[in-house]
Amino acid sequence: MEKATLLDWYRQMVQIRRFEQKCAELYQLGKIGGFLHLYIGQEAVAVGSIAARQENDHIITAYRDHGHALAVGADMRRVMAEMLGKVTGVSKGKGGSMHLADVNKRFWGGYAIVGGHLPLAAGIALAEQYKGTDAAVLCYFGDGATNIGYFHESLNLAGVWKLPVLWICENNQYGMGTAVDRASAVPRIIDKATAYGMKGKQVNGMDVVEVYQATQKALKAIRSGKGPQFLEMITYRYEGHSMGDPLRYRTKDEVEKWRADDPIGILERRLLQEHNATQDELEAIDQAVEQEIAEAVKFAEESPLPSPEELFTDIYVEA
Amino acid sequence: MARITMRQAITDALREEMLRDENVFIMGEEVGVWGGTYAVTRGFYDEFGPQRVKDTPIAEMVIGGAAVGAAMNGLRPVAEFMTINFAFLALDAIVNHAAKVHYMFGGQFKCPVVFRAPGGGGRQLGATHSHTPDVIFAHFPGLKVVSPATPYDAKGLLKSAIRSDDPVLFIEHATLYQVRGEVPEEEYLIPIGVSDVKRTGSDVTIVAYAQGLQVALEATNELAKEGIEAEVVDLRSLRPLDMGPAITSFKKTFKAVIVEEGYRSFGIGAEVAARLQEEAFDYMDAPIKRVAQMEVPLPYSRELEQSALINKDRVIAAVKEIL
Structure with a gap:
């Protein structure tokens, strides 16, 4: 891998982490409302896989969507404005944390019904197949979503119709507070994909380079006509399911063990040891990210709230 | 003017819209090879081919959701639920997705999907196959709900539904398929939301x-x-x-x-x-x-x-x- 590429991924991962830490702070201050699901710990998945997409590929994900929004290149100021419910937000303040989207980046959004976006991904892929393009859909979901009917119906349809979907399961070990082996009859998620004609591959989701390479390979397989593909990214969420999670279902030791294999830490070591990056270089990136976040918060804070009329717009395209 | 059945009027509307716009396609259970369990799409599979008349598995959640995704990404799906009773399984796709994606992403996406669903009682089909649950769907802003009573209205409204940029649930009472009425040869549309x-x-x-x-x-x-x-x-x-x-x-x-x-x-x-x-x-x-x-x-x-x-x-x- 090129050093410049790795540095860019480092910047993106730091950006996601710092952005979310800032969001947690703003949530505690009451400036962000509703639910807030943090992606911290899983940054390598969004950054590595989205880096492997070609320009016309689509991205769709669940409600833990800040990382994907930033990784597709959505304007951070507008993402932060959405968090604060401002009209300048990516979804005009109508979506919030769970419903970020950016039509120009082919990012179809975060969806808050577990599994609900999997058939949408199949449909988006169907439209590309129908139009005869080479575009694929990268569809992200958690381990918890693999137990719901939507998952099975969507994978089956994708298998039958050979839809260009890359199913990316972010196995962060818990569906809310329920561990994978307490909710799934098979502990290896990829075993479920085999039932629908997909071989599937487990990937170290803490290593952005591995994620990138596996995604690249899977997308190539889709484009060469091999049908839908399945990746299980083994990862971990450091924070609770959402803000206010009492974290009774896991030990501090377990969290510490995963933190030792931190995705940003792994990449940092690789940059320093294998690519002659300097601590100064990385710190400069960290500082630039801090600056960017400060500007995004300022933009969001100074942005106007949606006008009362906005309540009634966008219900229908045709009034 | 020809006197045709409501079934024929619906068939004609679908066929005319498919000939007019190549992004219109049909998906659902037994819509293709079988020709539709109410024979509404008989002959379509041969005329338009498997690409545009897509037989699905018996899986309403993905029929509903995939139709939403295809619509968001530029197609005009007409997704058929074999009966509206089965649309209960797709309630989330209809209510939480079709009816919401335009609003909850601030107008970035539109969802020009049509869900067709025969329904109603009176055919000795028992408790689970005889619902008239129209009001459940009509409860939610973001969705349009249409249910015609005559062949003339069915044809004009279905054509409007297919051309609409909004999601439309088109409910066909199954006992009305045989009702006959006058339908003009020339094209016409009936606007949705007009009594x-x-x-x-x-x-x-x-x-x-x-x-x-x-x-x-x-x-x-x-x-x-x-x-x-x-x-x-x-x-x-x-x-x-x-x-x-x-x-x-x-x-x-x-x-x-x-x-x-x-x-x-x-x-x-x-x-x-x-x-x-x-x-x-x-x-x-x-x-x-x-x-x-x-x-x-x-x-x-x-x-x-x-x-x-x-x-x-x-x-x-x-x-x-x-x-």
Whole structure:
């Protein structure tokens, strides 16, 4: 891998982490409302896989969507404005944390019904197949979503119709507070994909380079006509399911063990040891990210709230 | 003008729209090789091919959701639920996704999907296959809900639904497929959300739609023999709900009966009655009556099932009660 590429991924991962830490702070201050699901710990998945997409590929994900929004290149100021419910937000303040989207980046959004976006991904892929393009859909979901009917119906349809979907399961070990082996009859998620004609591959989701390479390979397989593909990214969420999670279902030791294999830490070591990056270089990136976040918060804070009329717009395209 | 069945009118609308716009395609259970379980898409598979007439697995959640995704990404799917009873399995795709994606992402996406669903009781199909749950779907802003009563309306409304940039649930009462009516050869559209006066009269206003409309019209023929002239308003669309003609009529007759096949509680009749009293309280001369299905699961046995459903005698009785 090129050093410049790795540095860019480092910047993106730091950006996601710092952005979310800032969001947690703003949530505690009451400036962000509703639910807030943090992606911290899983940054390598969004950054590595989205880096492997070609320009016309689509991205769709669940409600833990800040990382994907930033990784597709959505304007951070507008993402932060959405968090604060401002009209300048990516979804005009109508979506919030769970419903970020950016039509120009082919990012179809975060969806808050577990599994609900999997058939949408199949449909988006169907439209590309129908139009005869080479575009694929990268569809992200958690381990918890693999137990719901939507998952099975969507994978089956994708298998039958050979839809260009890359199913990316972010196995962060818990569906809310329920561990994978307490909710799934098979502990290896990829075993479920085999039932629908997909071989599937487990990937170290803490290593952005591995994620990138596996995604690249899977997308190539889709484009060469091999049908839908399945990746299980083994990862971990450091924070609770959402803000206010009492974290009774896991030990501090377990969290510490995963933190030792931190995705940003792994990449940092690789940059320093294998690519002659300097601590100064990385710190400069960290500082630039801090600056960017400060500007995004300022933009969001100074942005106007949606006008009362906005309540009634966008219900229908045709009034 | 040719007199054709409502089934034929729906078939014609689908075929004409598929010929007009190559982004229109059909997906659903047995829509292709089989030709549609109600024979609405017979011949389509041979004419348009498997790319545009897609047989799906029996899997309503993904039929609903994939249609939403395809619509968001530029196609115009007409997704068929074999019956509306199965659409319950796709309620999330319809209510949480089709009806919400435009609003909750601030207008970035549109969802021009049509869900077609035959429904209704009266065919001895038992409790789970006989629902008229139209009101459940009509409850949610973001979705348009249409349910025609005549071949003419069915064709014009379905064509509008397919061309609409908004999601539309198009409910076809299965007992109406054989109803015949005049349909012009030339193309026409009927706008969604516009009610229609199907019969004029000055003694009482009957508000109905779909199969309820046919029952109401039967009743008015008998009432006319006794010198009672009812005005009949066909809602045609439940959302958006056009109350204009019903209110105008009520201000003329001062009395109203609402006829629907669904259950009375929390039903279309409840909504229409509430709006009539809100908009025309000073014109109300009698309690507004509702004729609706008995509050029971529909049984199989023929006579028993019929006794739970609406019929012309119930409509006549309701009218006479308030005259």
